[in-house]
Amino acid sequence: MTKEKSARNQPRFVSAEQVARKAGVSRSAVSRTFTPGASVSPATREKVLKAAEELGYHVNDLARGILANQSRLVGIVATKPEVGFRSHLTAALSKALIARGSVPVLINTGQTEEELLAAQRILIGHRAAATIILSGSPPASFFELARRNGQPVVMIGRGEAGADLVQAGNQEAASRAAELFIEAGRKKLAYIGSHSGTPSIREREIAFAQACQAHGLGPIPMAHGADSDYQGGVTAARELLEAKAEFDAIFCANDLLALGLIDILRRAGLRVPQDVAVMAFDDVPEAAWLNYSLTTFRQDPQQVASAVITLLEQRALNADAPSQIVRIIPDLVVRESFIPTR
Numbered sequence: 001m002t003k004e005k006s007a008r009n010q011p012r013f014v015s016a017e018q019v020a021r022k023a024g025v026s027r028s029a030v031s032r033t034f035t036p037g038a039s040v041s042p043a044t045r046e047k048v049l050k051a052a053e054e055l056g057y058h059v060n061d062l063a064r065g066i067l068a069n070q071s072r073l074v075g076i077v078a079t080k081p082e083v084g085f086r087s088h089l090t091a092a093l094s095k096a097l098i099a100r101g102s103v104p105v106l107i108n109t110g111q112t113e114e115e116l117l118a119a120q121r122i123l124i125g126h127r128a129a130a131t132i133i134l135s136g137s138p139p140a141s142f143f144e145l146a147r148r149n150g151q152p153v154v155m156i157g158r159g160e161a162g163a164d165l166v167q168a169g170n171q172e173a174a175s176r177a178a179e180l181f182i183e184a185g186r187k188k189l190a191y192i193g194s195h196s197g198t199p200s201i202r203e204r205e206i207a208f209a210q211a212c213q214a215h216g217l218g219p220i221p222m223a224h225g226a227d228s229d230y231q232g233g234v235t236a237a238r239e240l241l242e243a244k245a246e247f248d249a250i251f252c253a254n255d256l257l258a259l260g261l262i263d264i265l266r267r268a269g270l271r272v273p274q275d276v277a278v279m280a281f282d283d284v285p286e287a288a289w290l291n292y293s294l295t296t297f298r299q300d301p302q303q304v305a306s307a308v309i310t311l312l313e314q315r316a317l318n319a320d321a322p323s324q325i326v327r328i329i330p331d332l333v334v335r336e337s338f339i340p341t342r
Contacts, residue, residue: 169329178211221245233260
C-alpha cells in the first residue's frame with residue numbers, strides 16, 4: 001500500500017488548527033479556550049466554540065493527558081466479566097467512572113500471575129490513573145510496579161498490602177444463613193460452592209461450615225461445581241443427589257449456583273422450599289424470576305461502585321495515606337425459596 005493510500009485510510013479527526021482557521025483566531029487561542037482556567041476573551045471564546053460545534057471538534061484528551069503526564073483512564077481487570085454478579089458490577093463501575101469524568105478500560109484476563117502482570121503493563125503503558133481489580137490475587141510484583149509508577153490499586157473482594165479494598169460481608173451472610181435455617185427447624189444443612197477458589201467463595205464456605213459446627217451439626221454435605229455459574233450448580237446438585245446426602249436446606253455460594261441447584265432438585269421430584277429450602281448470595285436479576293424466587297443476600301453493585309469511587313477520590317487527595325478497607329454487609333432479600341421465621 002502506498003503512503004498516499006495509507007494516509008487516505010487513516011481516521012480524519014477535526015484538528016485544532018482547522019478550528020482556528022474557521023474561527024479566524026490563533027491555534028493557541030483554541031487551546032486556551034478548551035483549557036480550564038486559561039485566559040481568553042469572551043468574544044474569542046464564543047467564536048472558537050461556534051467553529052468547534054460546526055466542525056464537530058473535540059479535544060484530544062489522550063494526547064493532552066500524555067503531555068501533562070496525567071490520564072483519565074482507569075483500568076478494570078476482571079476474569080469472565082460477563083458472568084453473574086461481575087457483569088452487573090462491571091457495568092456499575094463503568095457508569096460511575098464515566099460520571100466521575102474517567103474513562104473506564106476493561107481488561108478481560110485470568111487469575112495467573114502472568115496474565116495479571118500483562119494487564120498491568122498495558123494499563124501502565126497507557127498511563128492509566130488507577131486500576132480496579134475484580135479478579136484473582138495479584139502477586140507482590142504487581143503492587144510494586146504500581147507503586148513505582150504512582151498508580152493506585154483498588155481491589156474488590158480480596159485484600160493485599162498496599163491496596164485499598166472493598167469487601168463484602170461474606171462471613172456475616174454465611175453465618176446468618178446457617179442460623180436462619182436452624183431457627184426455622186431445618187437441621188440437615190448442606191452447602192454448594194465451586195472449585196474456582198476465589199477468596200469470596202472460600203470465605204462463604206468456611207463461615208457457613210463453622211456456623212453449622214457451632215450449632216452442633218458436625219460435618220455437613222458439600223458439593224462443588226467447576227465454576228461459580230449455573231452449570232456449576234447443576235453439577236454440584238447432581239453430586240449431592242448421587243451421594244444420597246441428606247439435606248433439607250442448602251446454602252449456595254452465589255445465585256447462579258442456586259439456580260442450577262433448584263432446577264435439578266425439581267427434576268428429582270423435590271419441592272422448594274417444602275422439601276429443601278435454598279438461600280444464596282448476590283441477588284442478580286435472575287434471582288427474582290418467578291421460576292426461582294430465590295431468597296438471597298444482596299450485593300448492590302451501585303453501592304460497591306460508589307465505595308470504589310470514594311477510595312479513588314481519597315487516594316487522589318493523599319497518595320501516601322494508609323490503605324483502607326470498606327466492608328459492605330449484604331441485606332437479606334426474602335423470596336419464596338426460603339422464608340425465615342424472623
